[in-house]
Amino acid sequence: MNASRRITLTASLLLVFFMAASILIVHRIEVLRSGTALEEVLYISSPRLLKRLGLGYDGLLADIYWTRTVQYFGTKHRAGATSYKLLAPLLEITTALDPQLIVAYEFGGNFLAPRPPYGAGMPQKAIALVERGIQNNPDEWRLYYQLGFIRYMDLNDYAGAARAFLDGSRVPHAHPWLKVLAAQMAQHAGEWETARMLWSTTYSTANDPAIRANAAAHIRALQADRDVIVLEILVAKYQKANGHPPKKLSDLVAAGILRGVPLDPLGHPYRLGQDGHVEVQSPDDLPFIQKGLPPGYVPPVRPKILPSD
């Protein structure tokens, strides 16, 4: 083997060795610094100062901050966190850098409003964010929808929600459902159909698969809750008629009260628990349900959201 070949071979082997070693070390560094990614410190908290430091590249800086916000929320959400200290300031900085970044108001509201572990549990801050979005982008009907949604779902402020939907319906090219929602809110606020309509609108208007999947999970949960309420009424009816509770749901079928054992939105049959309570078979697959949970059920830290389509 001549000298040149020997050098080439040695350099190639060293290159492969060094590359493998560098990947391993980066992985170790990543593990070591994973905590720092969740560090609850915002060194520059003033949006104005950041805007000036951005030297006019506000748009790019806003995109970077929005990405950081998504990562902050995603990482903490995945870890089952109950406190999201930096979420509101991060969103404030993002939207101050780019007041036209609709996605930050829209999804930012979604991150801020729901109670932990589904969100940061800060509905008032979510409302302030979306209202600022409306102020900066008065022609964006999605923001009015988002405002009404938060007021309805997280604050039970039906009048406020109706007002937001109505204001949104007056915006040019607004989704026609906003008018219906405003009317529905005024007449039947707090009803099951209204909640279902809201989630259905979110499902049909969202482009993001994760948002659609979340909406679909809520629709399934609403359906399951309603099924359980109706089934428990029928169980009570059976008990009244026969003097004892049914042992299983098929007893209701035998008694002619039901045509068949009903299935939950995922296609699993409901089952009869103790004391006449109706339960779903796999509550982990139906996050957000309020009814039909087995006694002592502890939900997973991270809600299991199944794909929507």
Place this chain on the structure above:
Amino acid sequence: MRTRVVYIAANTFREAVRDRVLYNLIAFALLMSAAAVLVGQISIDIERLVVVNLGLTAVSLFGVVIAIFIGIGLVSKEIDKRTLYTVLSRPVRRWEFIVGKFFGLAGTLAVNTLCMAIGVFGALLYVSHHFQASDAWVLVALYFIGLQFLILTALTLLFSSFSTPLMSAVFAFSLFIIGSFAEDLRGFAGITHGFTRWLATAAAYVVPNFSAMNVITSVAHEQPVAGHLVLLNTAYALVYAGMVLCAAVLIFERRNLK
């Protein structure tokens, strides 16, 4: 063999000094003196913070600029001036030339960084009137900056071994920027799926991880740096620079110099 590498390294260092590279120290000294004197008069209670932030950022930026602009000419200049042929006609192997150049530029940057570090600590002493225990973390941050230079020197040498000076500068600077966002790239990989995830993960591991070596903001806030991180970053910089040097040697060995 070792003598030849040392000789080329010493020559590279001398050449850089002759090119008045160390003149940047004057600009640095002026910047630090002005910051130390002025900030105390126009702000409240952030003198130390500004001196650390500004000082370390300046050390990093001056070093990056020197590493890129000297590094890109290391090979191409020797070819243009035809001095490379004189060197290689002697009993000097091509890999020795590359490794010697690397150590020469790394040495230049080390001396430059050392001088600027003295400037930073001088300014710190001026604004605080005394040193404190947390100033030791500033030394760690300076050490990490030095490690960044090691990687960047190897990268510029790699690009210089096959490309024009302009393109080498573009490549090296782009990699520096991408490497500074390496942790964000890994975060991005974590939230994507399928092919994008695979691609982003691969890119995140291949690009130099400069972000883990940037602790300027945290040491400015007197936060300690984990001992493990010092060890891992040191190992990483050595391994990564070694890997890039091997690639440079492989390319330069096969390059047709006629």
